């Protein structure tokens with residue numbers, strides 16, 4: 001079954017929320033855990049243990065696992081396995097992007113049967129060109145997995161690059177258009193990353209039929225309530241994601257904060273067409 005289909009089915013039953021797993025030092029502090037691999041593992045796997053049965057999607061941030069070297073990567077492998085065992089989906093936030101030959105190497109790490117860091121989807125950076133991502137996109141399609149390509153990121157610094165004018169619209173628009181054209185050919189495996197922090201997106205999402213991962217809820221100032229006004233009809237395709245807002249207040253607050261956000265996203269319109 002395609003990633004798009006699995007995502008639609010699971011979010012229909014569990015709600016359209018993605019919880020970020022960013023076990024950064026401040027989060028470990030809030031959980032009363034040490035800044036070491038043991039603390040990392042208790043926090044990250046503790047999140048999945050509590051929320052795994054009821055949240056649809058988790059987004060582990062690879063940076064906080066890589067920060068501990070190979071023992072941290074081993075924890076990430078276990079976290080990805082935990083998410084799968086809980087019946088949830090994983091979007092591994094690795095933001096990879098390189099020339100085609102190297103993209104094939106990254107694909108082998110994350111996509112396709114037997115990939116050591118197998119995830120339901122990964123994030124990709126299009127700075128070397130959307131076409132350069134094709135080996136990863138093709139591997140995702142073969143494995144029934146997905147990719148999310150950065151289009152309009154949530155951070156203020158992104159604007160200088162993503163809103164630059166190509167002569168045919170913004171850079172972000174170029175990425176959106178490329179993803180829209182690709183999707184009918186690749187089972188809708190290509191999603192986009194568009195932040196929740198903007199009043200004006202600087203790109204038109206009309207006609208894009210993939211999933212839109214929307215980070216920036218909570219800690220970065222974005223809110224679920226504002227998504228309808230900013231995304232227009234495309235709000236039906238958003239997958240809002242929050243990390244610190246859910247996991248950054250200690251283990252005891254985890255379930256209540258996640259459920260509160262699920263209640264908010266339940267009022268968003270749903271997508272009309274799936275691949």
Ligand SMILES: O=c1ccn([C@@H]2O[C@H](COP(=O)(O)O)[C@@H](O)[C@H]2O)c(=O)[nH]1
Nearest residue numbers: 061153154195215216219220242243244
């Ligand atoms: O445009 C982007 C793309 C990715 N991110 C990532 O999402 C989380 C956000 O964490 P919060 O605690 O909810 O702010 C983090 O892993 C970022 O690297 C993003 O914020 N914006």
